[in-house]
Every structure is written in C-alpha cells, then in structure tokens.
Amino acid sequence: MVEEIEQYPLTGRFLMGRLRHAMSPREREILETLIEDVEEFDRPTRIVSRGQLVERSTILISGFMLRTIEEHGRRHVVGIQVPGDFVDLHAFALKRLDHDIVTLGASRVGYVSHARLWQVMEDEPHLARLFWFATLLDAAIHREWILKLEQLKARRRVAHLLAEIWTRLDMVELARGNGFRAPLTQTDLADMCGTTSIHMNRALSELRREGIVDFRRGLVVARDRAQLERHGDFNPDYLYGEGKLEVGDELDKR
C-alpha cells in the first residue's frame, strides 16, 4: 500500500481499507487532480467556521481534525477525522456547516472547489457515489458515538474512542503494532466523551492502572488490543472496513 501513497501523495488514503478498491485508476487520477491547493499548518487552526459560506471542500492529507461546537463558553467535539478523510465534503451539499472544523497539531490539507465537484456529479456518477458513501461513513460514525454516549460511562467511552481511532488509523496504514500516536490532550478526549477533563483524567488513570490502555501525551499504547476493544464494547462493523459489512454490487462496477 505504500506505493499507493507514492502514486497519489495527496489523496492516496481516501477510502483506503474501505472502498478504495472500487475506484478505477482513472478515478484515482481524477481525484488526485481535483486538489487545487494544498496548505500546511503547524498548530491548531480553524479551517471552517460554523455558518460560514463555503465554496470548497477540504480533504485531510496528514494530521488530525476535530469537528467542534462552542456554546456557553464550553467546547464540544462531535467528530474526529484522520488522514484520507474528505473532511467537509458535507459542505458541498449543505453550503454551510453547523460546526467548526479545526486542525489538531501539525497537519496538511488539500482543497477542492465545489464547481469541480459539481462536474464530478455530472460526469462521474460512480465516483460521485463513492463521495456520497464517504459522507455516509461519517454519519455511521456519528450514530455510533450517539450509541456509546447513551450506553457507556466515561471510562468505557474513552476506551471505545481510542479503539475507534486505532482502527481508523489502521485502515489508512498509520497505526503501530501496539497503539498509535495522535496529538490529543486529555481535554480533547473529555470534549469528545462529554465529560470534564478532570473526570477524564481519573478515567485514564484507572485504565492505565488496570493495564487496559496507556495514554500519555498523545501516545496510546495497549499490550492487549482485544482487551481494550472488549472494555470499550467496540465492534468495528460500523466503520465498513473490508471484509466486514462488505459493500458489493454496483459500487464495484466501473
């Protein structure tokens, strides 16, 4: 898969581990050349603001991004994106977003104008459907977050969240054997799990003491991945990875 990144340095991770195999070489080429502009950030930066009129969409090339909403002086995180994610493809159809999009640590992004996406809709229905699929993946992840917020207490919620990020990084070949690295703070995790950083700190301490997972300044290590996933009640089906809830038929026609 390394050659995929060499061949498509900007978009090689799009749908990797999911439906990338359903993209023809021609479609991969089209996607790669859709990127009109690349930008790099070395610190947390807001890419899109809530309510702002958007004329282009962003794809995450490297690094991480958060979907955040700030209300009553408190920040809430409603989603996290990893490399390869077409972050605000949503904005193509919605025109305005209901939330902010911010980078996390150092990251690189690519931009695609909506005018060109509109061309894809007209000329490349198969590729368009893959784009649609990508946004539906986000929706599926949203639903899983709702489920886990309803179902689990803070300690298991983080476990689930870490297991999810690990699997998503795995799909784009960015995880390590025993964990992963991401520039997250305990406050970030708290904002994603709907709890306070103080409580998150206690939850992480327990998980560390119990040997389930060790989170330290952005480095996540677990000796027993299965145990972590069990603890977070994590089932990767909702990520629609290869070989799971496999998607067949028309999407493979090209």
Next chain:
Amino acid sequence: MVEEIEQYPLTGRFLMGRLRHAMSPREREILETLIEDVEEFDRPTRIVSRGQLVERSTILISGFMLRTIEEHGRRHVVGIQVPGDFVDLHAFALKRLDHDIVTLGASRVGYVSHARLWQVMEDEPHLARLFWFATLLDAAIHREWILKLEQLKARRRVAHLLAEIWTRLDMVELARGNGFRAPLTQTDLADMCGTTSIHMNRALSELRREGIVDFRRGLVVARDRAQLERHGDFNPDYLYGEGKLEVGDELDKR
C-alpha cells in the same frame, strides 16, 4: 402546501420546508413515480435489520420511525424520522445498515429499488444531489444529538428533543399551534436521551410542573414554545430550514 400533498401523495413532504423549492415539477414527478410499492403498518414493525443486505430504500409517507440498536439486552435509539424523510437512503450507498429501522405506531412507507436510484444518479445529477443533501441532513441531526448528549442533563435533553421534533413536524406541516402528536412512550424518549424510563418520568414531571411542556401519552403541548426551546437550548439552524442557514447557488439551478 396542501395541494403539494394532493399532487404528490407519496412524496409530497420530501424536503418540504427545506430544499423542496429547488425541485422542478419534473423532478417531483420523477420522485413520485420512483415509488414502486407502498406498505402500511398498524403496529411497531421492524422494516430493516442491522447488517441485512438491502436492495431498496424506504421513504416515510406517514407516521414515525426510529433508528434503534439493541445491545446487551437494552435498546438504544440513535435517530427518529418524520413523514417525508427518505429514511434509509443511506442503505443505497452503504448496502447494509449498522442499525435497525422500526416503525412507531401506525405508519405508511414507500419503497424505491436501488436499481432505479442508480438510474437517477446517472441521469439526474441535480436530483441526486438533493438526495445526497437529504442524507447529510440526517448527519447534521446526528451531530446535534451528540452535542446535546455531551452538553445537557436529562431534563434539558428531552426539552431539546421535543423542540426538534416539533420543528421538523412544522416543516412538513404536521404540527399544531401549541404542540404536536406522536405515538411516543416515556421509554422511547428515555432511549433517545440515553437515560432510564424512570428518570425520564421524573424529568417529564418536572417539566410539566414548571409549565415548560406537557407530555401525555403521545400528546405534546406547550403554551410557550420559546420557553421550551430556550430550556432545551434549541437552535434550529442545524435543520437547514428555509431562511436559516439557507442553501443557495447550484442547488437552485435546474
């Protein structure tokens, strides 16, 4: 708007109050004739099961539906749909759903085969984009649920939920002046808010005592709608109704 329902009895509420005005009469006609089959249910029925291979998508003509996930003997609700919603358009691109879809009380649904949707993708890019938009609306609602689960305690969560349903029913012209009717139980509300039916009962009692909203066996009444929305910290922007975060440009071209 009543004539819209007379003219398109099956799909007249699709995107009503949102982007329906961007649909040409021809497109409305196409959508109406996409419906190949209509089915009626008088009791709660599961339409789609988690993981099941789906060959057609469902549009809700009348009644309500829930997106549910059952785990460890407990049911969780990750979404609710109202008439006009193209409920599992998601399944067109995903092929399998990560959750169950069940009716609530009496309802009527229409079915559209994925083969015909595929034709729309190829021949009607503008309509296809409206379909895409509809699924993104669901995603925006998911995000708002995540936000409110993270942000609010049980009592305000229900207030928000009731305010949301009210507004969504308003958009398809099914609300009353001072509230709405929906065959929901306190347990349903609890499963949507991530709490227990017992606690939900106490929350609803308080809201009733405080004169904020009265929920009784599926009948929701509030004398002061603004107060209810304030209590639930409800801001309708995320529903992308007309005149709010209005969607302009290409979607209006036809």
Next chain:
DNA sequence: CGTTGAATTGACACCGTTCAACGACAGTGG
C-alpha cells in the same frame, strides 16, 4: 371487569461535576 402496558413514586448507592490547589514539563528570555 380483568388484563396489559405505561406511568409514577420512594430509598439508596454511585458516577460525575465543581471548585480549588498543586505538580510536571517544555519553551522562553534574561
């Protein structure tokens, strides 16, 4: 009029919040 599902109530333990304070560490500038 009895059955059934839904709504209601009380007691008690626990999870999570809040406020306040302190410790660890990296980067900065004198």
Next chain:
DNA sequence: CCACTGTCGTTGAACGGTGTCAATTCAACG
C-alpha cells in the same frame, strides 16, 4: 544556566444528577 510562564496533568472533598430495584397506580381495551 536559571527563573519565568503557560499548558497539561493530577489530586481531594463536597455536592448533585442518575441508575437501580421494587412496588404501586393509571389508562386503554376487549
């Protein structure tokens, strides 16, 4: 080299929201 500063992480204690279990009442319906 060290003091300063800011961010992140850690800890304690009091309080309140929520879960749990069990029992009871209510409304709808055949």
